[in-house]
Amino acid sequence: MKLKESIKQALKTIWGSKLRALLTMLGVIIGIAAVMVIVGVGSGLQSYMLEQFQQFGTNTLTVTVVGRNSSRSVSVDDMYQIVEDNGQYLDKISPTVQMQGSIKIGTETISTTSATGVSEEYFSIKGYTVEQGRGLRYVDISQRKKVCVIGKYVAETWFGDNAVGQTLKIGGNTYTIVGVLSQEDDEMDEGGTDDAVYLPYSTASRLSGTAISSYTITVVSEDTASESKTAVENALYAIFDDEDAYSVISMTEMLSMMTDMINVMITVLTVIAGISLVVGGIGIMNIMLVSVSERTREIGIRKALGAKERYIMSQFVIESLVMSAIGGLIGIAAGYGISAVASVLITALTDTAIAVTPTAQSIGIAFGVSAAIGILFGYLPAKKAARLNPIDALRFE
Amino acid sequence: MDNVLIEFRHVSKLYQMGDTLVKAADDISLEIYKGEFVAILGKSGSGKSTCMNIIGCLDVPTSGEFLLDGRNVGHMNKNELAEFRNEKLGFIFQQYNLLPKMSILENVEVPLMYAGITGRDRRQRAAEMLESVGLGNKLKNLPSQLSGGQQQRVSIARALVCSPAIILADEPTGALDGKTGTEVLELLRKLNEDGNTVVLITHDNSIAAAAKRIIRLSDGKKIFDGPVDDPRAFATPAMPVSAGGEAY
Ligand SMILES: Nc1ncnc2c1ncn2[C@@H]1O[C@H](COP(=O)(O)OP(=O)(O)O)[C@@H](O)[C@H]1O
Ligand SMILES: [Mg+2]
Numbered sequence: 001m002k003l004k005e006s007i008k009q010a011l012k013t014i015w016g017s018k019l020r021a022l023l024t025m026l027g028v029i030i031g032i033a034a035v036m037v038i039v040g041v042g043s044g045l046q047s048y049m050l051e052q053f054q055q056f057g058t059n060t061l062t063v064t065v066v067g068r069n070s071s072r073s074v075s076v077d078d079m080y081q082i083v084e085d086n087g088q089y090l091d092k093i094s095p096t097v098q099m100q101g102s103i104k105i106g107t108e109t110i111s112t113t114s115a116t117g118v119s120e121e122y123f124s125i126k127g128y129t130v131e132q133g134r135g136l137r138y139v140d141i142s143q144r145k146k147v148c149v150i151g152k153y154v155a156e157t158w159f160g161d162n163a164v165g166q167t168l169k170i171g172g173n174t175y176t177i178v179g180v181l182s183q184e185d186d187e188m189d190e191g192g193t194d195d196a197v198y199l200p201y202s203t204a205s206r207l208s209g210t211a212i213s214s215y216t217i218t219v220v221s222e223d224t225a226s227e228s229k230t231a232v233e234n235a236l237y238a239i240f241d242d243e244d245a246y247s248v249i250s251m252t253e254m255l256s257m258m259t260d261m262i263n264v265m266i267t268v269l270t271v272i273a274g275i276s277l278v279v280g281g282i283g284i285m286n287i288m289l290v291s292v293s294e295r296t297r298e299i300g301i302r303k304a305l306g307a308k309e310r311y312i313m314s315q316f317v318i319e320s321l322v323m324s325a326i327g328g329l330i331g332i333a334a335g336y337g338i339s340a341v342a343s344v345l346i347t348a349l350t351d352t353a354i355a356v357t358p359t360a361q362s363i364g365i366a367f368g369v370s371a372a373i374g375i376l377f378g379y380l381p382a383k384k385a386a387r388l389n390p391i392d393a394l395r396f397e
Numbered sequence: 398m399d400n401v402l403i404e405f406r407h408v409s410k411l412y413q414m415g416d417t418l419v420k421a422a423d424d425i426s427l428e429i430y431k432g433e434f435v436a437i438l439g440k441s442g443s444g445k446s447t448c449m450n451i452i453g454c455l456d457v458p459t460s461g462e463f464l465l466d467g468r469n470v471g472h473m474n475k476n477e478l479a480e481f482r483n484e485k486l487g488f489i490f491q492q493y494n495l496l497p498k499m500s501i502l503e504n505v506e507v508p509l510m511y512a513g514i515t516g517r518d519r520r521q522r523a524a525e526m527l528e529s530v531g532l533g534n535k536l537k538n539l540p541s542q543l544s545g546g547q548q549q550r551v552s553i554a555r556a557l558v559c560s561p562a563i564i565l566a567d568e569p570t571g572a573l574d575g576k577t578g579t580e581v582l583e584l585l586r587k588l589n590e591d592g593n594t595v596v597l598i599t600h601d602n603s604i605a606a607a608a609k610r611i612i613r614l615s616d617g618k619k620i621f622d623g624p625v626d627d628p629r630a631f632a633t634p635a636m637p638v639s640a641g642g643e644a645y
Pocket of ligand 2: 445
């Protein structure tokens with residue numbers, strides 16, 4: 001018996017009772033679509049997060065020093081020393097001072113643009129490049145110069161092409177623009193990475209009256225991110241003798257923590273959706289059992305005409321396989337449709353561009369699982385059919 | 398004799414019905430030769446179906462031996478039996494037993510399919526066979542679109558399509574009116590004239606009369622075996638008679 005022929009025959013039988021077949025497949029359809037959408041949401045969420053984290057730089061540690069009491073503190077020099085002492089793990093450091101005051105350009109006051117005090121190494125830590133003019137220099141820091149480097153968005157929005165040499169005001173002080181960074185985000189937006197002003201941290205700290213308490217440190221290698229983090233923590237613990245006096249956040253570690261969390265969530269949801277696949281399989285088995293008893297006479301006739309048990313068996317297994325495979329295909333199509341709609345809805349409702357992307361792997365597995373369900377749950381009814389005694393089967397009305 | 402097709406050697410078939418043991422076939426011995434037209438005749442419950450199931454390789458005797466075309470069927474496994482049925486036997490049933498969702502062409506193709514014949518060759522052989530029973534213009538019809546007589550002709554075409562050694566007809570006219578019944582019997586007689594071996598199973602004397610030889614059963618025993626024109630063939634049996642033992 002040829003496989004092609006059996007499949008043709010199975011399709012014909014299924015087509016002969018379309019509604020019943022469709023209802024039987026429903027469990028598989030729903031199960032497959034659900035698994036696809038859930039895995040799709042997971043992978044969409046993951047790539048969205050990865051993108052977000054990459055903006056911070058996955059090779060950086062963010063250190064925040066709260067201090068315990070006035071008796072102990074770390075100076076900027078102490079922090080530079082820590083980096084130097086742990087040269088095998090830590091590379092560069094820049095203090096970061098977030099300015100609170102609003103920025104004035106000409107007579108306009110703008111609130112979305114961030115102003116941050118940083119060191120001369122900050123741009124290379126972040127991987128930003130200077131497009132016009134220059135970056136910050138050591139003398140700007142040491143002499144607390146009132147200069148700044150602005151993001152591309154600020155330059156284009158307020159100064160057109162010739163920002164360098166012009167001035168802007170932060171909290172009442174006037175700063176000379178010495179450089180413009182090149183565009184960082186794919187699309188420049190208000191409040192985005194390119195909507196920023198950078199000034200020497202020493203100037204920022206002095207003029208805003210805030211102590212320097214945040215640092216961005218790059219690690220030598222992402223592979224030793226957690227060792228790097230420990231090195232910084234140990235050094236700070238030696239100073240404060242108190243774990244609550246500081247916090248060290250590793251972006252790589254955060255990312256992998258979030259990824260693990262999402263994976264657990266997705267796995268749990270997939271297992272739940274998988275239950276509907278099992279229910280769908282039992283539905284198929286149920287209908288196949290009904291079908292075997294309805295077709296007892298047919299089985300008897302076929303046996304009388306020379307069908308071997310093997311053939312009767314494969315006829316029913318293939319029928320069940322074809323049915324659940326069709327269910328699987330419909331489920332995959334439904335999964336695609338739901339994913340597309342979900343992507344649009346999520347983007348519209350939450351304003352975050354999470355694309356629900358069914359992975360090729362999940363589709364492959366989904367189809368494999370539905371085929372396997374067909375074989376698995378078709379086996380028992382098929383065995384029953386094949387074992388029928390031809391005499392009893394022929395007598396059956 | 399090398400042209401013995403069917404041979405029963407002291408065949409018995411027993412069924413346990415609760416406490417009682419039913420002898421559906423009771424020590425039957427017989428031989429049927431190539432080219433014969435034999436009717437197995439008997440009242441309901443006499444053991445006809447039991448014999449037919451054994452001849453049809455659908456069942457095996459409880460004791461005794463059954464040989465078909467020289468091979469001892471009792472020694473075959475299920476697969477070999479299926480193959481043997483496909484190769485040696487053409488069944489014609491009282492209820493036609495066509496597959497209702499298939500066209501009559503596909504119905505006739507089924508035995509060929511199990512014989513491993515595929516594609517165009519198979520379709521052509523099935524179509525030719527249907528043509529020979531006068532249904533060449535209805536190939537695509539479903540069985541339900543045909544009259545009873547036409548359906549029985551489809552089942553005859555299906556029985557013949559693998560060129561079986563024996564045509565086994567179980568009450569082939571039972572569901573037909575007198576005229577179409579006669580036509581079917583006529584067709585069987587013609588098949589026999591063409592050299593086919595036909596075994597007809599019936600409870601009806603007038604149907605059995607179409608055959609050349611009568612084997613009568615009663616309570617699982619063979620009570621007559623002889624030519625159709627023997628006066629004892631249809632006599633109500635006061636006592637078991639046998640004209641058997643003579644060579645055919
Ligand atoms: N599967 C079975 N189980 C029990 N008894 C059976 C079975 N098949 C046939 N018999 C009995 O065997 C006897 C012969 O039956 P059968 O061969 O069907 O006769 P016929 O076909 O001539 O009517 C009957 O008494 C019947 O009740
Ligand atoms: Mg009977």
